[in-house]
Amino acid sequence: MSLLSVRNLSVAFPTQNGWFQAVEGINLTVNPNEILAIVGESGSGKSVAMLALMNLLPPQARITCDELVLDGKNLLQLTATERRRLNGGTVAMIFQEPMTSLNPCFTVGYQIDEAVKTHVGGGRKERKEQVLSLLESVGIPDPARRYDAYPHQMSGGMSQRAMIAMALAGQPKLLIADEPTTALDVTVQAQILELLLKLQQQFQMGLILITHDMGVVAETAQQVVVQYAGQQVEKNSAYELFNHPHHPYTAALLSALPERALPTGLLPTIPGLVPGQHNRPQGCLFAPRCAYQQARCQTEVPALAQQQQGWIRCFYPLETETML
């Protein structure tokens, strides 16, 4: 049985000129011990979709969903309080900015201890041991000393580690990491990613990794979802996606990467811009920028459908053979 199953999740925000559809009809399945990456350009709805799962969006957001099952529980039937209780327990989230989860006014040890107290329990001494072992497992040197440190006394990499320790405190079955390494240096990023993968294995967690770094995706994920303007346009195994992208957007995005393009001459680019609230196309959202679009793409909306090896939202997906 899958750990997480989401069907047809949509999120809209009220604006001065009506509703803005930030997330549209998202489906997700994450199995225990699986790493799923969500990629897409800024504003494609990656964070909003995850915040909707965690029930962390502001109240004015309009969220609709046909199915939301986590670890066998139907979240749609739970009250807000019951759902909040799952956060930090069954499911935990880590963010790009450690300071969004760590409170600058309390020591790191105290904050992790609070999380252990809420989600696991145990006596004071037991919990302290648990916190120290968490700090140790995220690679913080000298945990006993760091226990009493305040977040601002630690470097970016160290506070990221502390935040991961806090996320793990409730022994989550699903960990959602939203750009966990974007703010870090390359060498520190490598350390943190390595750590996340090790812990994911060790605790047999499902992991949803949000990033715009295709390199990170290629090296870590088993399954990949590509989002464009709030929609999923392609879902596939990492191997298939990187070797045979089928959606024209995925293909265009990958070929625009300097490391995948021919070494000389200009880089392939995608003309135009991501649609905004007021110029959302009628048909396929990618049609105005798509090199393969036909008349039908302007008027009809393609559905995310199982085609070839993966799920693709396109009337004219690229065949494996036509790919370079």
Place this chain on the structure above:
Amino acid sequence: MSEVLRAEQLCRYYSVPQGFTKPKAVVRALNGVSFNLQAGQTLAIVGESGCGKSTLARALTLIETPSAGELWIDGKPIDFTHKPSAELRRTIQIVFQNPYGSLNPRQTIQQMLDEPLLLNTTMSKSERRQAVATMLERVGLRPEYAERYPHMFSGGQRQRIAIARALMLKPQIVVLDEPVSALDLSVRAQILNLLTELQQELGLAYVFISHDLSVVERIADQVLVMYFGRVVEYAPKTTIFARPQHPYTQALFSATPQARVGEKRERIHLQGEPPSPLKPPSGCAFNPRCRFTQTICKDELPELRNLEGSQVACHLAPIG
């Protein structure tokens, strides 16, 4: 080819307060950096956050005065005791790290691009208007955008505006501080192409600061790797990518994820994190994180020396 930029042992120190009781500390943000750059070429500067890349950019573009060292722009030595001439300032321009913060929100694009011409040239109003229109077109923006304000543009468009502004005075050298880091993948490719085209067309020399090695590999001719204010490796691009010599460069290159499945490289694990600028390690600044450290590394500062076509500051190289 002619040399348009030369730096010799450039240094820039900052004194930073440490609270009321302690004396001010000195941060050696830039600590003896030397290189030269030919017309039409691109020198990439790479290194971790805080290693002094932006400090170097500000020194090169005469925004800040170096604490020590020498600089030649277009063959002329710079006299830092005098205010740089308008002529000199025109020669070298900068595109700042943050495309959102670097444009004045109260100026239209027209005003923004017109300003350098107004201050530095004797062009008439209609000539300037024409020059702005030509430049907008050149960087791929529509002429009618001239009357709009920065907030009406996307990140990629703002970066085009920043590039346009840097080019208004027809510089020979442009210093680009992380010009594509804040941009989305597809926009990044557009801006990189624009920079390539402009370089070919105008013979520009670029100092290109970036932490993205895939971008560096694509556009650089020379690569200079900095660590903690110093050059640890300086080499032609093909040489350094074929064989990184310094242990830090090796770790950095191996830590960069590749957007390919199934080609996972052997990764060099670095211990720890970059040192605090207030507590510089003795000897080689990389020694606390290096996997090869010997006694000499803790005692002596390694000098840059020639090694198989690269300049490397490591006691033990060749190694690894």
